[in-house]
Amino acid sequence: MSDELRRRFVDLGDWQAHYRELGQTNKSTLVMFHGSPGSSFSLVPLMRALAKDRHVVAIDSRGNGDSTPFEHDAPSIADYANAHWDVVDAIGFDRCDIYGYHTGAAICTELSIKHGDRIRKVILDGVSVFSPDEQGDLFDNDHAPDIPITLEGTQLLQAWNMVRDAHLFWPWWDHGRDNIRDLGLPDAEYLHGETIEVLKSCRTYYQSYRAALRYDKKRRLPLINNPTLVTACRTDQLYSFMDKAGDLIPRSERMEHPDPRGVRELNETADIMLEFLNR
Numbered sequence: 001m002s003d004e005l006r007r008r009f010v011d012l013g014d015w016q017a018h019y020r021e022l023g024q025t026n027k028s029t030l031v032m033f034h035g036s037p038g039s040s041f042s043l044v045p046l047m048r049a050l051a052k053d054r055h056v057v058a059i060d061s062r063g064n065g066d067s068t069p070f071e072h073d074a075p076s077i078a079d080y081a082n083a084h085w086d087v088v089d090a091i092g093f094d095r096c097d098i099y100g101y102h103t104g105a106a107i108c109t110e111l112s113i114k115h116g117d118r119i120r121k122v123i124l125d126g127v128s129v130f131s132p133d134e135q136g137d138l139f140d141n142d143h144a145p146d147i148p149i150t151l152e153g154t155q156l157l158q159a160w161n162m163v164r165d166a167h168l169f170w171p172w173w174d175h176g177r178d179n180i181r182d183l184g185l186p187d188a189e190y191l192h193g194e195t196i197e198v199l200k201s202c203r204t205y206y207q208s209y210r211a212a213l214r215y216d217k218k219r220r221l222p223l224i225n226n227p228t229l230v231t232a233c234r235t236d237q238l239y240s241f242m243d244k245a246g247d248l249i250p251r252s253e254r255m256e257h258p259d260p261r262g263v264r265e266l267n268e269t270a271d272i273m274l275e276f277l278n279r
Contacts (some may be wrong), residue, residue: 005044009066010090017087018066019059020044023051028120029096030277031088032058033104035126036144036209037163039065039197043101046260049270053278054097059087061103063204065197075207077215081110097277099123102238103212109220116225121277123229125257126238127245129217141173144209147202159198164191170237183235186261221248228252229276233259233269 006021020040030050034040040058047056062083063069070079084107088096097120100108105127112122130138145162149155166172167186169179185191198205230246232239233256246254257272258265 005047010087012083012086012090015062015068015083016066017059017062017068017083017090019057019087019091020047021055021057022047023055025055027053027055028277029093030054030056031093031096031098032056033084033098033100033107034058034061034064035102035104036212037064037166037198037205038194039067039200041065041193041197045266046270049260049266050273052270053274057091057093059084061107061208063207064201066200069201069204070207073207075211077106077110077211080107080208080211081114085111085115094118095120097121097123099125099273100127101125102128103208106212106215106217109215109217109224112224112226112228113220119226121228122224122226123231123273123276124245124249126232126236127217127221127230127241128238129221129241129244129248130213135213138171138213139210141171143171143173143213144206146206147198149202155199155202159202160191160195163195163198167191181235181237217245218248221245222250224249224252226251229273230254231257231272233257235259 008019008021010017032043034043039060043058047058050056060067061080095118098108098111105124108122108124112119147155147158162172167183168181169175170181228249230242230252232242242254246252255272257269260266260269
């Protein structure tokens with residue numbers, strides 16, 4: 001059934017990838033890539049809405065959630081794209097659409113450049129085009145910190161505070177009045193789930209986050225090979241980059257979607273994306 005969430009692993013030589021799956025396998029496949037920090041857990045609500053018309057697969061990026069991390073310390077977005085395309089091949093998809101949220105949007109960009117002949121369409125949901133100063137500020141303030149595991153359990157509170165504060169402030173570590181996000185918090189159970197996903201990989205999750213911050217989108221976005229929808233909701237901290245990103249991408253269109261936190265808004269968001277994919 002399309003509403004039955006399946007969790008699966010695939011073996012790829014010396015590492016394992018974990019992914020979540022929804023929808024009927026006889027429908028066109030949409031492969032989804034999550035943002036940072038976290039895992040494909042964060043995509044499940046949107047996956048459920050999209051599964052009414054798609055076979056949906058969401059992969060945990062290497063070193064996030066339940067996927068094995070890289071052995072080297074500073075993998076690039078190209079490394080993530082190569083690893084995740086190996087997952088697509090191992091599952092057995094010949095052609096698919098792809099969706100990326102934040103860090104996932106960088107991975108989708110690289111996938112389109114390298115494997116555009118096997119990709120139909122691309123959705124980039126919240127894509128940043130940071131200036132060198134903005135990029136430097138995030139790095140200088142340890143925007144994606146390594147979270148050490150201690151006997152005192154400090155990792156529990158550090159992960160919880162980072163995940164919680166990301167809903168309240170942008171950037172999450174700057175609690176000034178001007179940085180308050182008009183979001184409020186999700187319910188405690190969802191916030192707990194997000195935090196658990198970070199805790200699973202608190203010594204490696206930051207690698208994909210930092211890779212996305214280093215990724216040269218101004219140079220890579222114009223090389224996208226597929227029809228692309230650039231989208232975001234107004235409460236997305238990267239909403240202001242939507243037009244800048246859209247201007248860089250050939251054969252792209254842009255459209256705002258509702259904040260997908262309610263059931264109605266989730267369905268409206270899914271309808272916008274499905275209309276683009278089906279057109």
